[in-house]
Amino acid sequence: MDQRLETVLQDVDHINTINNQKRLLKEQYVEDCVLYYNGGKFTVTKELLGFTTQLGTSYITDDNLVPVEIDKDEFNRLISNVYWNATKKYHTAYQELIKNSRNIEELLNL
Amino acid sequence: MTAGVLFFAYNNDLVDYIKQAIYNAKLVKKHLNLPVAIVTDSVNYLEKTYPWYKKYVDYVIPKGTGQNTFSKKHYYAGEHFSTMAEWKNVNRFDAYNLSPFDTTIVLDTDYLISNDNFLKVLDQDDDLFIYKDSYDISLTRNIPGFERISDDTLDFYWATVLIFKKTERTKRLFKLVELIREHYHYFRTLYRIPLKTFRNDFAFSIAIHILNGYTITDWPKILPGKMLYSSPEDDLLTIKDEKYTFVVGNKFRRDKVNVVTLTGSNIHVMNKLHLNELIDKEFEHE
Numbered sequence: 227m228d229q230r231l232e233t234v235l236q237d238v239d240h241i242n243t244i245n246n247q248k249r250l251l252k253e254q255y256v257e258d259c260v261l262y263y264n265g266g267k268f269t270v271t272k273e274l275l276g277f278t279t280q281l282g283t284s285y286i287t288d289d290n291l292v293p294v295e296i297d298k299d300e301f302n303r304l305i306s307n308v309y310w311n312a313t314k315k316y317h318t319a320y321q322e323l324i325k326n327s328r329n330i331e332e333l334l335n336l
Numbered sequence: 337m338t339a340g341v342l343f344f345a346y347n348n349d350l351v352d353y354i355k356q357a358i359y360n361a362k363l364v365k366k367h368l369n370l371p372v373a374i375v376t377d378s379v380n381y382l383e384k385t386y387p388w389y390k391k392y393v394d395y396v397i398p399k400g401t402g403q404n405t406f407s408k409k410h411y412y413a414g415e416h417f418s419t420m421a422e423w424k425n426v427n428r429f430d431a432y433n434l435s436p437f438d439t440t441i442v443l444d445t446d447y448l449i450s451n452d453n454f455l456k457v458l459d460q461d462d463d464l465f466i467y468k469d470s471y472d473i474s475l476t477r478n479i480p481g482f483e484r485i486s487d488d489t490l491d492f493y494w495a496t497v498l499i500f501k502k503t504e505r506t507k508r509l510f511k512l513v514e515l516i517r518e519h520y521h522y523f524r525t526l527y528r529i530p531l532k533t534f535r536n537d538f539a540f541s542i543a544i545h546i547l548n549g550y551t552i553t554d555w556p557k558i559l560p561g562k563m564l565y566s567s568p569e570d571d572l573l574t575i576k577d578e579k580y581t582f583v584v585g586n587k588f589r590r591d592k593v594n595v596v597t598l599t600g601s602n603i604h605v606m607n608k609l610h611l612n613e614l615i616d617k618e619f620e621h622e
């Protein structure tokens with residue numbers, strides 16, 4: 227291991243480091259949940275997934291309240307893919323973080 | 337329709353931006369699989385110092401900055417060292433005319449690519465994508481100055497990443513940024529910007545405001561998520577297998593340090609001096 231890193235690791239704020247790593251994973255998750263469709267920008271959430279299954283029309287507003295016309299089947303398929311891929315990736319990274327949280331070197335994946 | 341990534345790399349006495357651009361080109365090839373172009377005034381240096389550059393760089397575009405004198409800015413290597421050097425990254429507006437691509441991703445050389453999220457926007461009809469919101473690598477810090485260009489004026493847009501298509505509107509945008517650079521003193525007075533040094537972020541923020549009719553609209557589109565950055569005062573300790581390990585800078589630290597590792601997230605590394613040192617290690621086997 228890098229000598230400087232070894233020195234730093236003797237003096238790490240453990241709790242803060244765990245919380246910080248969790249926050250970074252969360253931000254990356256939100257980024258991964260974004261879908262651009264027909265000129266609209268959608269952050270895919272559980273609420274959007276539930277809402278679109280009940281949607282009676284082919285029009286929906288995006289994150290900026292801009293109205294967008296959608297092909298419902300295609301849109302549902304796309305947002306489902308985005309959500310499940312992003313959430314699976316987030317879950318894997320989060321579990322890894324929790325599993326390694328006792329040991330700072332493993333926590334930081336060094 | 338072609339798409340690719342464009343870097344501007346103008347070395348100064350302190351920072352080898354060409355080295356950063358080539359390192360980032362390697363990351364672009366891996367994660368985005370797009371052609372890469374570098375705009376520089378030091379083509380000979382690039383070819384002699386990095387003779388293997390064609391593995392990662394498809395176009396080298398010779399172009400000066402159009403200026404002879406440059407203002408100086410602080411360059412930090414963590415919280416304990418800083419020095420001054422010329423800042424030459426002043427002609428980003430040339431991206432419109434110089435880019436060989438129909439859709440161009442303009443990146444700062446120190447904005448390191450670690451995922452393929454920018455591919456999401458390439459097939460969209462919108463002509464400009466940019467970051468507005470950002471967050472830094474530390475949970476406990478609140479770095480001011482990235483929400484508005486000055487205390488009571490315009491929203492801040494990051495020029496660190498721009499994805500644009502060549503349209504009449506983006507042509508006007510880049511032309512306007514050029515005009516703002518030429519008359520920067522006027523615009524910084526008008527918008528009460530305290531920083532004397534020209535900054536691309538300010539110029540694009542002002543130009544977007546003007547093109548939007550001096551109001552806020554849904555143009556330009558915002559890139560996915562927020563832009564992640566590390567402060568110039570954060571130590572970048574190691575790069576290993578695209579894993580970046582930082583010690584968070586904190587002048588008011590009393591005892592423990594905060595360490596952050598990143599994998600899979602694009603990041604703007606503002607500590608250019610540490611980045612340059614570590615890229616040397618990455619290039620040992622090229």
